[in-house]
Amino acid sequence: MLKSEALDVQKVRSDFPILLRKVHGKRLVYLDNAATTQKPRQVIDALVDYYSRINSNVHRSVHTLGEEATAAYEGSREKVARFVGAGPRELVFVRGTTEASNLVRFAWGEKFVRKGDTVVTTIMEHHSNIVPWQLLARRVGANLKFVGLLRDGTLDLDEFDAALKEAPSLVAVTHCSNVLGTINDVRSICSKARTAGATTFVDGAQAVPHMPVNVAEIGCDFYAFSGHKMLGPTGIGALVGRKDLLAAMEPFQGGGEMIREVFLDHATWNDVPYKFEAGTVNIADSIGLGAAVDYLTAIGMDRVRSHEMRLVKYSLETLAGVKGLTHFGPTDPSRKGGVISFNLADVHPHDLATILDDDGVAVRAGHHCAQPLMNWLGVAATCRASFHVYNSTDDVDALKSSLERARGIFRA
Amino acid sequence: MSSADIYRETILDYYRNPRNFGKMDNPDVDARDSNPLCGDEVEMQVRVGPGSTIEEIKFVGKGCAISVASASMLTELAKGKRLEWVKELSKDDVLRMLGNPELGPSRIKCALLGMKVLKSGVYGYLGAHYDDPDALGSTR
Numbered sequence: 001m002l003k004s005e006a007l008d009v010q011k012v013r014s015d016f017p018i019l020l021r022k023v024h025g026k027r028l029v030y031l032d033n034a035a036t037t038q039k040p041r042q043v044i045d046a047l048v049d050y051y052s053r054i055n056s057n058v059h060r061s062v063h064t065l066g067e068e069a070t071a072a073y074e075g076s077r078e079k080v081a082r083f084v085g086a087g088p089r090e091l092v093f094v095r096g097t098t099e100a101s102n103l104v105r106f107a108w109g110e111k112f113v114r115k116g117d118t119v120v121t122t123i124m125e126h127h128s129n130i131v132p133w134q135l136l137a138r139r140v141g142a143n144l145k146f147v148g149l150l151r152d153g154t155l156d157l158d159e160f161d162a163a164l165k166e167a168p169s170l171v172a173v174t175h176c177s178n179v180l181g182t183i184n185d186v187r188s189i190c191s192k193a194r195t196a197g198a199t200t201f202v203d204g205a206q207a208v209p210h211m212p213v214n215v216a217e218i219g220c221d222f223y224a225f226s227g228h229k230m231l232g233p234t235g236i237g238a239l240v241g242r243k244d245l246l247a248a249m250e251p252f253q254g255g256g257e258m259i260r261e262v263f264l265d266h267a268t269w270n271d272v273p274y275k276f277e278a279g280t281v282n283i284a285d286s287i288g289l290g291a292a293v294d295y296l297t298a299i300g301m302d303r304v305r306s307h308e309m310r311l312v313k314y315s316l317e318t319l320a321g322v323k324g325l326t327h328f329g330p331t332d333p334s335r336k337g338g339v340i341s342f343n344l345a346d347v348h349p350h351d352l353a354t355i356l357d358d359d360g361v362a363v364r365a366g367h368h369c370a371q372p373l374m375n376w377l378g379v380a381a382t383c384r385a386s387f388h389v390y391n392s393t394d395d396v397d398a399l400k401s402s403l404e405r406a407r408g409i410f411r412a
Numbered sequence: 413m414s415s416a417d418i419y420r421e422t423i424l425d426y427y428r429n430p431r432n433f434g435k436m437d438n439p440d441v442d443a444r445d446s447n448p449l450c451g452d453e454v455e456m457q458v459r460v461g462p463g464s465t466i467e468e469i470k471f472v473g474k475g476c477a478i479s480v481a482s483a484s485m486l487t488e489l490a491k492g493k494r495l496e497w498v499k500e501l502s503k504d505d506v507l508r509m510l511g512n513p514e515l516g517p518s519r520i521k522c523a524l525l526g527m528k529v530l531k532s533g534v535y536g537y538l539g540a541h542y543d544d545p546d547a548l549g550s551t552r
Binding site for chain 2: 024348349350351355357367374381409
């Protein structure tokens with residue numbers, strides 16, 4: 001496949017065994033990719049291969065299996081780091097984005113955020129980029145400040161600039177909203193934040209799986225993402241951090257692997273990133289994530305992004321034809337990730353999702369772990385369709401016809 | 413069973429025109445709860461009448477058609493019954509009231525939220541009046 005060619009969806013689909021299954025006797029139309037993506041055979045095979053052929057603990061085993069497992073684990077770290085433009089020593093394997101923000105909250109926040117400091121975040125954040133900072137603020141006596149949104153669902157940059165005048169110690173912002181799809185200009189945000197003296201944390205859970213990301217170009221201090229949202233296994237993700245910051249931080253969890261020397265009354269720490277990887281690490285899933293990165297790299301992230309932009313454009317045009325449908329978020333596909341949030345007349349999103357499920361259409365309904373954003377939108381919940389490489393315009397058509405059926409049932 | 417059967421005319425009618433919707437002054441029982449999964453909320457209020465009966469019952473809440481209709485239908489069913497009746501109320505009773513829809517594990521919580529709130533309110537009232545035969549009528 002030449003990089004300039006459009007993505008061959010049928011070929012991609014044949015790599016995903018789960019897409020063959022039926023739901024209520026219907027073809028599975030999986031549109032819940034912002035929650036988690038399906039896994040290609042290549043990722044599943046990597047997990048099976050690891051457990052069938054290599055399984056062993058890493059780093060301290062001198063035998064052959066141990067050396068192979070270590071090489072595979074560290075090889076995966078290099079692959080995943082390169083995928084986002086980072087060096088391998090800047091990448092800490094974690095369970096996912098939530099563990100990454102909590103790691104920063106404990107290991108960096110408790111050391112460097114002081115009483116009376118300001119932490120800036122936004123109202124479009126996932127709870128995993130709000131609650132850790134609430135806990136940090138409460139613990140150290142810092143103030144938490146939220147930047148609001150403009151009516152089109154983009155960040156209010158005037159409010160952001162005003163918040164920077166308070167010289168915050170931390171700016172925590174999402175790269176791409178999991179509800180509105182809004183893509184924030186994190187490069188400009190991080191540059192301004194740095195000038196104001198703030199450390200920056202970017203939640204990349206909805207960006208890394210869907211578009212080319214380079215942390216060096218963004219210029220952030222911390223960047224986090226989850227493997228299971230990018231065709232990889234659950235339970236593995238990454239925190240990328242500036243090396244000097246990681247070195248200056250306290251450990252997150254204590255135990256094996258993270259130490260250099262242990263005495264009865266104290267211990268010294270291993271080098272970065274091992275200082276943050278206490279206990280036996282998630283070897284198999286990190287290797288699975290490496291396989292997911294290989295898979296995405298072979299397709300090309302530019303091609304993934306243009307594919308999703310086409311689907312967003314097609315969805316907005318198609319769903320505009322559904323009477324009573326309200327769409328939330330930016331409408332310009334170039335400023336929006338592959339996420340469409342909507343409500344249908346007075347039908348509660350959970351009722352709608354139940355009806356769509358009859359037709360094999362899997363969408364998300366609820367507050368999407370973004371209750372402050374729901375309050376801002378003035379709704380209790382929304383329905384959300386979100387895309388990945390195996391989705392096609394056929395899936396959008398199936399969504400539309402199922403929405404029409406729901407309108408009929410609800411006489412909406 | 414498909415959702416066309418779940419969302420029968422009756423359910424939609426109770427969703428859009430919930431009976432006994434509203435609040436009362438000085439209720440004897442006042443309880444609320446929410447379903448953190450969906451964000452559904454239900455508050456139930458009861459005025460206890462002679463013989464420890466549910467003399468008046470009201471609810472407010474927001475949520476999906478199943479939770480709103482279920483709470484509303486439950487208020488109609490409960491009116492005039494003795495408080496002891498609430499103790500006997502079961503999941504099957506509520507599902508029968510809704511027309512026996514086949515609800516998956518994630519949606520059954522919506523159907524049962526009203527019952528959960530009514531039970532917690534009434535249990536609290538019964539506990540608080542355990543030593544007060546007058547308040548509980550002459551049944552004990």
